[in-house]
Amino acid sequence: MATEQTERREWTRPTAFYNHYVKWTVYLVITVFLLWSAWNMRISLDRMLQGWDAAVELLVGMFPPEFTPFKTDLLIEGMVESLAMSVIATIVGVIISIPIAFMAAENIAPRPIYWLGRGIITVSRAFHELIVAIILVKAVGIGPLAGVLALSYKTIGFFAKLLAEEIEDIDTGQMEATEATGANSIQTLLFGVVPQVMPRIVGLTIYRWDINIRHSTIVGIVGAGGIGATLLNAFDQYDYDFFMTIILAIIAVVMIGELVSTYVRGRIQ
Amino acid sequence: MLSVTDLQKTYPSGDEALKGVSIDVTGSETVAMIGPSGAGKSTFIRCVNRLTEPSGGSVELDGVEVTALSSDDLREARRDMGMIFQEYNLVERLTVMENVLSGRLGYVSTWQAFRRNFPPEDVERAYEVLDRVGLADHENNRADELSGGQRQRVGIARAILQRPKILLVDEPTSSLDPETSKAVMDLLTEIAAEDDIPVLINIHEVDLAQEYAERIVGLRDGELVFEGTPDDLDETAKGQIYRGEEIPDVTTGAQQSATTDGDATEGATEEGEIRRG
Numbered sequence: 117m118a119t120e121q122t123e124r125r126e127w128t129r130p131t132a133f134y135n136h137y138v139k140w141t142v143y144l145v146i147t148v149f150l151l152w153s154a155w156n157m158r159i160s161l162d163r164m165l166q167g168w169d170a171a172v173e174l175l176v177g178m179f180p181p182e183f184t185p186f187k188t189d190l191l192i193e194g195m196v197e198s199l200a201m202s203v204i205a206t207i208v209g210v211i212i213s214i215p216i217a218f219m220a221a222e223n224i225a226p227r228p229i230y231w232l233g234r235g236i237i238t239v240s241r242a243f244h245e246l247i248v249a250i251i252l253v254k255a256v257g258i259g260p261l262a263g264v265l266a267l268s269y270k271t272i273g274f275f276a277k278l279l280a281e282e283i284e285d286i287d288t289g290q291m292e293a294t295e296a297t298g299a300n301s302i303q304t305l306l307f308g309v310v311p312q313v314m315p316r317i318v319g320l321t322i323y324r325w326d327i328n329i330r331h332s333t334i335v336g337i338v339g340a341g342g343i344g345a346t347l348l349n350a351f352d353q354y355d356y357d358f359f360m361t362i363i364l365a366i367i368a369v370v371m372i373g374e375l376v377s378t379y380v381r382g383r384i385q
Numbered sequence: 386m387l388s389v390t391d392l393q394k395t396y397p398s399g400d401e402a403l404k405g406v407s408i409d410v411t412g413s414e415t416v417a418m419i420g421p422s423g424a425g426k427s428t429f430i431r432c433v434n435r436l437t438e439p440s441g442g443s444v445e446l447d448g449v450e451v452t453a454l455s456s457d458d459l460r461e462a463r464r465d466m467g468m469i470f471q472e473y474n475l476v477e478r479l480t481v482m483e484n485v486l487s488g489r490l491g492y493v494s495t496w497q498a499f500r501r502n503f504p505p506e507d508v509e510r511a512y513e514v515l516d517r518v519g520l521a522d523h524e525n526n527r528a529d530e531l532s533g534g535q536r537q538r539v540g541i542a543r544a545i546l547q548r549p550k551i552l553l554v555d556e557p558t559s560s561l562d563p564e565t566s567k568a569v570m571d572l573l574t575e576i577a578a579e580d581d582i583p584v585l586i587n588i589h590e591v592d593l594a595q596e597y598a599e600r601i602v603g604l605r606d607g608e609l610v611f612e613g614t615p616d617d618l619d620e621t622a623k624g625q626i627y628r629g630e631e632i633p634d635v636t637t638g639a640q641q642s643a644t645t646d647g648d649a650t651e652g653a654t655e656e657g658e659i660r661r662g
Contacts (some may be wrong), residue, residue, distance in 0.1 A: 290475070295541070299460070
């Protein structure tokens with residue numbers, strides 16, 4: 117009697133949808149939408165083959181990359197400008213970001229200042245760097261100044277947001293102990309908070325510099341200085357060989373930047 | 386002297402952590418505050434230097450009413466109160482010397498603090514105090530390189546460098562092993578005695594309290610339920626503090642009148658006398 121068969125219980129994985137009818141309806145709608153989109157854009161097999169031919173032609177036109185002295189000078193000039201822009205934008209951006217990060221840290225700033233800090237960050241994060249660069253080129257004229265301003269502006273949103281989050285995670289005991297000695301509020305920040313977030317400040321600076329190098333090669337396309345302008349010129353003049361040279365140079369510089377960034381951040385962990 | 390009268394703290398959640406506690410710490414005595422977890426010991430210590438804002442009552446240090454001070458004046462008052470913490474609360478990434486010198490922050494300008502430019506006599510004294518707590522030659526170690534016992538010694542040095550009028554000590558040994566705990570307590574009481582500083586220490590190890598304190602107060606549920614010498618702290622008193630037991634037979638009436646009395650300090654002393662009789 118001990119081996120009496122009890123009724124087997126079944127188990128199926130709970131579905132994220134209400135039931136299976138809903139699930140299949142959703143899948144069907146997605147498939148129909150996909151097909152409709154493809155039809156709407158008229159991407160036919162014929163069109164794809166045409167595109168393929170053009171792509172091959174472009175790629176062939178890019179080889180071999182051009183390294184004549186005149187073009188090399190142009191390349192170096194553009195790259196140096198881009199690098200200089202990235203360095204200045206990072207330093208300026210970080211210096212402005214640090215006080216904003218303290219303003220935007222919930223555990224430190226009084227309510228109105230906190231909202232002001234968060235507001236500045238949100239405004240800085242709202243637009244893509246190219247949009248900012250386009251506006252600034254109109255505002256201050258063509259050239260690297262517009263690029264530096266655009267990149268500095270974008271640095272604030274990135275740096276201040278991440279640093280503020282780090283400040284919100286600090287050990288408040290260290291801050292309280294400093295406060296308990298009779299230190300004023302700035303002294304409390306200097307002794308009780310800044311040492312705790314210092315590694316993060318260094319790490320984020322390097323990381324943002326890495327990002328700014330990449331972006332400084334792009335903002336030139338809208339006239340904000342750097343290698344981007346040279347890149348666009350080469351392309352417009354069907355100078356694909358030189359275009360390829362610039363692309364390779366950008367990849368090299370970005371890779372070096374990333375290596376340096378990885379190394380430095382590894383050291384300070 | 387420190388004179389706390391009817392100190393109350395009600396947290397926004399409605400928890401009554403302190404229901405009117407009165408304690409005096411005078412001369413250079415060491416007063417230990419014992420009680421179960423959640424009795425309000427830490428809240429009490431933190432309300433004295435207003436790391437936690439009390440909801441009522443008065444804290445008077447050498448005639449200055451601390452609870453009424455503006456934030457500028459509070460900073461000045463805090464310079465006279467050295468605090469030692471359970472988790473040491475050293476700035477982990479700073480050197481031992483910076484941690485000790487932070488005890489002088491109330492006396493230097495912000496710019497001096499930024500430059501770590503402390504007056505030479507403060508630096509000299511920091512070296513002396515480090516020597517006294519047995520950490521000579523450790524001034525350039527980072528605080529996070531030290532062991533727990535060493536960290537608490539730095540914590541003591543930092544508080545001493547303030548030249549405080551009182552030491553507020555919040556569970557100094559609960560992160561330490563028994564051996565180290567005794568060493569830290571020895572050091573703490575020794576230095577306080579040498580420099581003539583009264584100590585208010587909140588501690589949950591009853592044996593340490595009995596060994597090092599001259600007077601013991603017992604807190605339970607935010608109320609003072611015992612006050613007496615270490616010898617007065619017998620099993621009955623411990624039961625009362627830690628398990629809320631009634632004082633048996635003869636003393637029951639007195640105990641009840643003591644707690645309903647309102648003036649807890651007086652009540653507790655009275656009750657202590659009765660039990661001895």
